[in-house]
Every structure is written in C-alpha cells, then in structure tokens.
Amino acid sequence: MMVDPFVISDYCIIRQNRVVKNGNTLHESDETTVAGFLTAIYRHFGINYPKFHKMDNLCKLGFLAAEVLLNHSNLKERYHGDKVGLILANAASSIDTDRNHQLSISNRLDYFPSPSVFVYTLANIVIGEICIRHAFLGESTFFIEKSFDPGRMHHYVYQLLEEEAIQCCITGWVELDSDRYEAVLYLVQKSDIHPDGIAIFEPAKMNEIYLQRT
Amino acid sequence: MEQLIAQLKHEIIEVLNLTELTPDSIDENAPLFVEGLGLDSIDALELIVLLEKKYGLKLGTADEGKKILYSVRTMAEFIRNNNKG
Numbered sequence A: 001m002m003v004d005p006f007v008i009s010d011y012c013i014i015r016q017n018r019v020v021k022n023g024n025t026l027h028e029s030d031e032t033t034v035a036g037f038l039t040a041i042y043r044h045f046g047i048n049y050p051k052f053h054k055m056d057n058l059c060k061l062g063f064l065a066a067e068v069l070l071n072h073s074n075l076k077e078r079y080h081g082d083k084v085g086l087i088l089a090n091a092a093s094s095i096d097t098d099r100n101h102q103l104s105i106s107n108r109l110d111y112f113p114s115p116s117v118f119v120y121t122l123a124n125i126v127i128g129e130i131c132i133r134h135a136f137l138g139e140s141t142f143f144i145e146k147s148f149d150p151g152r153m154h155h156y157v158y159q160l161l162e163e164e165a166i167q168c169c170i171t172g173w174v175e176l177d178s179d180r181y182e183a184v185l186y187l188v189q190k191s192d193i194h195p196d197g198i199a200i201f202e203p204a205k206m207n208e209i210y211l212q213r214t
Numbered sequence B: 001m002e003q004l005i006a007q008l009k010h011e012i013i014e015v016l017n018l019t020e021l022t023p024d025s026i027d028e029n030a031p032l033f034v035e036g037l038g039l040d041s042i043d044a045l046e047l048i049v050l051l052e053k054k055y056g057l058k059l060g061t062a063d064e065g066k067k068i069l070y071s072v073r074t075m076a077e078f079i080r081n082n083n084k085g
Helices: A034-045 A052-053 A058-071 A097-105 A125-134 A150-162 A203-210 B002-015 B042-054 B063-070 B071-082
Strands: A006-016 A018-022 A024-027 A084-090 A139-142 A168-177 A180-190
Touching: A006 A058, A006 A203, A018 A058, A024 A034, A034 A058, A058 A097, A058 A125, A058 A150, A058 A168, A058 A180, A084 A150, A097 A168, A125 A139, A139 A150, A150 A168, A150 A180, A150 A203, A180 A203, B002 B042, B002 B071, B042 B063, B042 B071, B063 B071
Parallel strands: A084 A139, A084 A168
Antiparallel strands: A006 A018, A006 A180, A018 A024, A168 A180
C-alpha cells in the first residue's frame, strides 16, 4: 500500500471570535473589535512577547494563529530552522495598514508618516514576524490571490517538500481588512515523521478544514 | 524637568505601543536601546518623529541623535535646552 508522503499534523482557525485547533475550540471571546479580540487571544494563551503589541492587526492575527498551531509541536527539536517553510496567502494584502499609512501622509501641512506603521505596509511581514519568533529560515512566500485556493497552495508546498527544499511547512490563509478577519493555518509534515496526522495533505482536505464551521 | 520626564514617558509608551509598561517602570536614566527598554531602529525613527511632531525639534547628525536618544532624561534635557518643550 502506498503511503501518502505528507500529512496535515495540525491546523488552527481564527475567525468569528473563536480560536479552533484541530477541531477543538480553545478560546471564544465577546470582544467587539478585532484589536480587542487579538489582544484577548494573546492574554488567554499567556504569551509573553512584547513585540506583539507593536505589530499591525494582520501580523497579530498571523502571529497568534502560528502560536496556537505550533504549541506543543516540538518543531525546533525535529527540524533545523532552514528546513521549516512558510507559505501564506490572502486577498487584501496589507490594505488595512496601507490605509493607516495613507492617512498619515494625506495632509501636506501635517505630514508625519509613522515609521512603525510604514514597516507593516507589506503582507509578507507576517511571515517575517513568525520567522523571527521561531527562528525559521526556510523558503517563504506570501501570495496575494482573490480567494483561498487550496489547489494552488497545495501544489506549491508539495513541490517544496518533495524537492526537500523544506521538510516541514506552515501554510494557509491570513486575511484581515478592517473588521473582517480570518486565519486558517496548516502544519504540514512528513508522514513518516508524523504518522498520526489530522489528515492527508491534499487540496480536498485543506478545503474541508477551511470550510468547517467554527 | 521631572514633569517633562513624566510626560515623555507617557508619550513614549503611547507612540511605541509599549502597552505592558507603565511610566513608573521606565528608568529615565537607563539606556533606551539594546539594554533598558530594548528598543530597535524603527523605535528610534518613531522617537525622532515624536520630537519633531510634538516639540518641533529636529535632530542634527546621527552622533547627536545617539546622545539625545540615549535615555528619557537626555531626551528631556534636549527638549528643555531648546526651549520648545
């Protein structure tokens, strides 16, 4: 019998004021703002990382999803940092922070762009923040696409894993635009290293997880 | 001077999003960068913007900037000595 080489060992979904990992709701909140909800998650999980408070909301969302996803994963013991990849995507890019930056430069008489806002005017900074936190150095890409496309993402990640450019990958969707947010991250590992995965790494399973009610 | 230092601490916490700190927990004589608050280069830029936006002060050279942004007290002294604080 042929064994599928890669599995989704864990997944994390953050949306609709809930944090779900591997099908279990770990946190629910009645916070009415995205920023308040993200801070509530940070506090709920007892995370101690002061730089979190400097991030924009998109980075906070991706950072928190990765924190929950990787909790108890022992990735650092299993893989060298340069063998852990991060392949993410969204539709809104960094528009939420782009708007904030634009506001700060729209008045020529009150022209004070904020450096700490400007640095977040790229979606792939989400990847950078996660890599800094966990010392990941592997292949990384942030795609901007109209909607979550598990087929494209699976194809790209599978190829990286098959070529052994990486041995493990955090992949998924991290979307935020004003009060609309959604993060769905998958941890993909080799099935011989992690035989008891949640599901086979394939587009249909990725989509099934993405579409599950939270 | 002490009032200006207290005000600066509030402003630094706000502009740098140091939400886990209180003004009392900041030592006005401690280095702001590397040690002390452990601020980084983006924070330095943000402090430069604060001095310009709030106090109308511009830093001259990079060397001067290092001395002025050394601590909360050196920032306060710079503001006081330029009579715009």
